[in-house]
Amino acid sequence: MSRFDTTRWSVVLNARADAPQAHAALETLCRSYRPAVLAYVRGRGYPTDVADDLVQTFFLRFIEKDWHAGADPERGRFRAYLLTMLKRHLGACANESHALKRGGGVQFESIENERDAGAAEETPERTFERVWAITVLGRALSRLRAEADAAGKRGLFDALREFLVESPDEADYMRAAAKLGLRRNTLAVAVHRLRHRLRELVHAELAETTSAQSEFDAELRDLSHVLGSE
Amino acid sequence: MTNNSQASQRVFETTRWSMITQVIGVGRGDSVQALDELALRYCYAVYAYVRRCGHAPVIALDITRTFMRHLPRHFQDVEHTADKKRFRRFLLIRLNDWLADDWRETREEAEDALPAIDDAQLEARYLRDCKHFESPEHAFQRAFALEVLARAFSRLRAEAQQTGHIDMYDALAPFLAHDPAPGQYDEIARELRSRPLALVVALKRLRQRLRELSSDELADTVSSADEFAMEQSTLLAILHPAP
Numbered sequence: 001m002s003r004f005d006t007t008r009w010s011v012v013l014n015a016r017a018d019a020p021q022a023h024a025a026l027e028t029l030c031r032s033y034r035p036a037v038l039a040y041v042r043g044r045g046y047p048t049d050v051a052d053d054l055v056q057t058f059f060l061r062f063i064e065k066d067w068h069a070g071a072d073p074e075r076g077r078f079r080a081y082l083l084t085m086l087k088r089h090l091g092a093c094a095n096e097s098h099a100l101k102r103g104g105g106v107q108f109e110s111i112e113n114e115r116d117a118g119a120a121e122e123t124p125e126r127t128f129e130r131v132w133a134i135t136v137l138g139r140a141l142s143r144l145r146a147e148a149d150a151a152g153k154r155g156l157f158d159a160l161r162e163f164l165v166e167s168p169d170e171a172d173y174m175r176a177a178a179k180l181g182l183r184r185n186t187l188a189v190a191v192h193r194l195r196h197r198l199r200e201l202v203h204a205e206l207a208e209t210t211s212a213q214s215e216f217d218a219e220l221r222d223l224s225h226v227l228g229s230e
Numbered sequence: 231m232t233n234n235s236q237a238s239q240r241v242f243e244t245t246r247w248s249m250i251t252q253v254i255g256v257g258r259g260d261s262v263q264a265l266d267e268l269a270l271r272y273c274y275a276v277y278a279y280v281r282r283c284g285h286a287p288v289i290a291l292d293i294t295r296t297f298m299r300h301l302p303r304h305f306q307d308v309e310h311t312a313d314k315k316r317f318r319r320f321l322l323i324r325l326n327d328w329l330a331d332d333w334r335e336t337r338e339e340a341e342d343a344l345p346a347i348d349d350a351q352l353e354a355r356y357l358r359d360c361k362h363f364e365s366p367e368h369a370f371q372r373a374f375a376l377e378v379l380a381r382a383f384s385r386l387r388a389e390a391q392q393t394g395h396i397d398m399y400d401a402l403a404p405f406l407a408h409d410p411a412p413g414q415y416d417e418i419a420r421e422l423r424s425r426p427l428a429l430v431v432a433l434k435r436l437r438q439r440l441r442e443l444s445s446d447e448l449a450d451t452v453s454s455a456d457e458f459a460m461e462q463s464t465l466l467a468i469l470h471p472a473p
Contacts, residue, residue: 151334170288185292186338192283192293193333 003207009078010211013071023063029078029209030059032139036079037086039131043124044090058089076211077219079132083125133226137165140201144194156180156190163191164198247317248453266302268317268450270347271381273298275318276325277352278359278373282366287353295347297328316461317451318374322367368468375465378451382443386436395432398422402433406440 004010008025034055041051061067062085071081122130141164148157159180163172168191177184203216206223210216250264269276273294280290301324314320359376360369383403390399401418410418415426422429445458448465452458 148334153334153336156336167284167286168289169286173286173289182338184289185296186336188285188289188292189296189329190333190336191289192280192285192329193331193336195283196330197333 002213004211004213004216007211008208009076012078013076013211026063030063033079033082033132033135033209034059035135036128036132037082040083040086040124040128041090043122043127054090054093057093058086061089077215078209079219083128129222129226133223136202136205136223137227139205140198143201143204144198147197157194160187160191160194164195245453246450251314251453262302266298269298269301269321272318272321272374272377272451273347274352274355274377275321275370275374277349278356279322279325279366279370280329281353281356282360282363282369291347291349291352293329297325298347300328315453315457318371318461321374322370325370371465371468375468378444378447378465379469381447382440385443385447386440389439398424398429398432399436402429402436405433406437 005014008029011019011025012022012029014022037058038051038055041054042048046054062082067085141161145154145157148154159176162168163176168176173184173187177187180187182190202223203220206219207216210219246264246268250268276297277290277294280293281287283290285293301321355376356369356373360372363369363372383406387396387399387403390396401422405414415429418424419426419429445462448461449458452461
């Protein structure tokens with residue numbers, strides 16, 4: 001049994017349409033990565049209220065109509081499948097909108113005109129990837145914070161949190177060491193270990209959205225690329 | 231086992247790493263000191279690894295020194311290490327284990343007893359040799375291999391100094407890795423008031439001696455002829471990666 005046999009996306013792929021366990025896993029995944037889906041739809045130029053409705057409809061259909069049953073277990077990256085299905089969904093909604101317009105309805109008439117000026121710099125796909133990566137990192141950080149709480153180390157976590165993603169310089173360390181009353185070398189080792197744990201948790205988050213080692217490796221490369229080029 | 235291979239194995243029974251592993255767990259003070267000394271020799275590899283993890287230079291040095299202090303005091307753990315045949319592998323395993331300890335167990339690290347590390351060149355060497363390696367493990371291996379060579383070069387220079395040939399050594403050292411261009415032997419011979427043919431012979435001997443000293447250095451980090459051969463081939467591949 002590999003470690004990918006029990007990831008959420010594997011459970012969804014293996015159980016397909018009927019198992020309640022698969023539905024629960026899928027709902028968790030969809031809830032976790034809703035921000036990336038919403039960012040993509042907003043990036044396509046839909047105003048906030050319309051984008052919210054589209055995302056809501058998308059997830060309802062994705063879960064209730066068992067769209068996940070069409071995913072290829074051999075090509076098991078939840079992120080890629082979700083984006084493909086989202087594009088189809090938006091295409092179908094646009095067709096419905098045009099049909100309505102021909103029949104008199106004008107539900108999405110002003111969509112293109114209301115495109116966010118700020119979003120024009122970035123493609124919707126790029127926005128989706130960026131928000132997805134931030135969501136993965138955010139979820140890992142939340143778990144790390146919960147671990148710190150449980151261990152009574154919240155103060156240490158809060159003081160070192162700013163050092164987890166950006167590399168601090170010597171002055172940052174001196175300031176934090178003085179604040180915590182620890183020596184600089186103690187703090188340096190603690191930061192490394194905290195980063196190590198964060199990396200483990202990021203890997204765990206990514207693994208939940210894949211079903212094989214090769215897909216996990218590809219997701220990790222993409223995540224590093226997106227976060228590294230921020 | 232043939233006589234030759236028995237003799238060869240006997241050589242490896244007295245390498246520094248063999249002697250450390252033989253008395254490990256017995257709690258002998260000299261084994262702690264020997265491990266301390268061997269680890270300090272290769273602190274550049276540890277520094278390169280930690281730097282490649284993304285830490286600032288001064289912080290990487292702090293972490294390196296703290297690990298160096300920790301290692302000999304917990305050397306009994308080598309009993310539980312899968313591979314104690316090669317010091318390089320042992321060092322990397324212990325470094326990874328130590329760095330991956332639970333951050334929630336963080337305790338104040340003593341600062342006054344940290345080992346002195348000659349850090350003047352560490353950062354410059356890292357920027358020159360290892361900065362562009364894709365992973366901390368690659369940076370570690372590269373730095374370890376370069377340290378073996380650096381120590382052999384240093385001993386070769388010391389020998390030249392002792393035998394009064396330091397001028398010749400300094401003139402020929404740049405050509406230990408590649409042959410001089412046409413005419414360069416004549417130029418150096420004029421500077422040293424020697425003959426080009428004498429320089430050709432001297433360079434050949436220097437290269438031979440450098441090979442011996444590099445092997446000596448490497449042998450100190452392994453415990454058998456097989457491990458030596460494997461280590462030699464691994465480090466050569468790191469120094470001269472396939473295009």
